[in-house]
Amino acid sequence: MVKTWPPTPLSVGRARRLLAVQLAAWDLRQVVDDAELVVSELVTNAIAHAHPPVGRLIATRFERLADGVRIEVHDAGGSKPRPRRASTEEESGRGLELVDALTGGAWGVSDRDGPGKLVWAVCTVSGGEAGASRRGEAGVDGRGDVRAGGGEVRDGGRGDVRSGRRGEVGP
Template structure:
């Protein structure tokens, strides 16, 4: 659902079932809006960030049956603010994953891709909102 924020910036909110196929669908939706907003250069990083946040919500939040995950994309002057809302109480925390572990690196990856511009936000109702800001300037940080 397209919305306009109080300051006039475009915003898109969509709900998803807590299922693996929601990750790809959310990525495609985000890519479409980034193209429409003239931000195709950040699509790869933004999709990876979104994948990590949605996957984390699906894997760790364990929402009760019937609850959904929501994504919010807010257009910024130089990028996008990605929010993922779920009803779970678990909080993403960076940790040192062992070399042989296949998971556990999501928060570190999001931190690297955003230059540290991510965190937890307030949410109406139970659960949490995890947000991350993706702009073209993160490429300079990683260089």
């Protein structure tokens, strides 16, 4: 399911509600809470930090997986998100750490056709703990994404790379 949104704060809640409805239709109610938080963080980042050219929309794409959902947020901004350590005094800056925890490290940044990038995350029925236990192991996850030894994830030949080490996003 693909939907475009204006880059305004109202789009965050609307994307969250659309995802919840879609997950219910797919009988994936057990991932709704985590997935809503993830899509909220990713759409918020696209609006707040991507700075797309005037007139450009952002887009969400939800793909049902065997045991969960792949969430993608596309924007035309050139900057790629990078996790950072927020100080205890800061009121923001923890969104990607939250996404990392909820997905067990199953998220990343990819190039896309046209300007900008897409940020993806996978929420599964088993939750972030299952993903975290796989971190650093060689193998293939449920989507066919190759997880190399040492924690690097290569996403299904699409060129996505994400380090399995907390706080690092590959090129």
